[in-house]
Amino acid sequence: MFTDVRSKKVIFVAHCILNQNSISDGTAVHPAAFKDIINLFLNNDIGIVQLPCPELCCLGLDRGNIYGADSPVTVENTRIRREMENSDTQQKLKILVDYTMLQIDEYVKHGFEIKGIIGANRSPNCGVESTSDNDVEIDGMGVFMTALHKEITSRGLNIRMTGIKGSDNFAEKLKDFI
Numbered sequence: 001m002f003t004d005v006r007s008k009k010v011i012f013v014a015h016c017i018l019n020q021n022s023i024s025d026g027t028a029v030h031p032a033a034f035k036d037i038i039n040l041f042l043n044n045d046i047g048i049v050q051l052p053c054p055e056l057c058c059l060g061l062d063r064g065n066i067y068g069a070d071s072p073v074t075v076e077n078t079r080i081r082r083e084m085e086n087s088d089t090q091q092k093l094k095i096l097v098d099y100t101m102l103q104i105d106e107y108v109k110h111g112f113e114i115k116g117i118i119g120a121n122r123s124p125n126c127g128v129e130s131t132s133d134n135d136v137e138i139d140g141m142g143v144f145m146t147a148l149h150k151e152i153t154s155r156g157l158n159i160r161m162t163g164i165k166g167s168d169n170f171a172e173k174l175k176d177f178i
């Protein structure tokens with residue numbers, strides 16, 4: 001099975017890396033996407049799986065605050081984090097985690113190589129090395145990545161995770177993921 005030309009290599013990336021239109025108001029750094037990252041993976045024949053955007057799916061495109069862009073990013077991120085932690089939102093988040101795990105499980109079951117998961121540092125949801133809380137950027141994972149990581153480890157899987165930020169040297173940071 002799957003002996004056609006496909007590479008059997010995939011990488012999961014935060015939704016906004018492929019679609020900046022999803023990101024919270026005032027924080028987009030590209031008109032459409034991080035083209036350098038996309039090209040890096042495509043040039044290495046790695047299929048790109050776009051993770052769901054937890055904030056868009058759980059809180060809406062405006063994150064429930066039409067004045068979000070008026071606040072410092074980490075202040076608005078902290079408000080978003082609190083919204084993500086309430087019980088109604090947690091139920092929605094679980095659906096997104098399950099949807100992602102379904103895909104991971106299928107690729108694992110059929111022997112595909114999952115190169116990793118690329119998140120978005122500083123995000124209250126998709127941060128991997130850093131996130132936002134208490135109005136500052138702190139070490140640690142965002143709400144979505146924490147929940148996803150918990151599911152991955154509960155299955156005994158070991159999938160590498162890292163996060164990027166607009167100012168990163170992507171080629172250097174992601175060289176171990178290609």
Ligand code: SF4
Nearest residue numbers: 016023053120123126
């Ligand atoms: S970092 Fe995550 S929650 Fe924020 S816009 Fe990107 S995909 Fe959505």
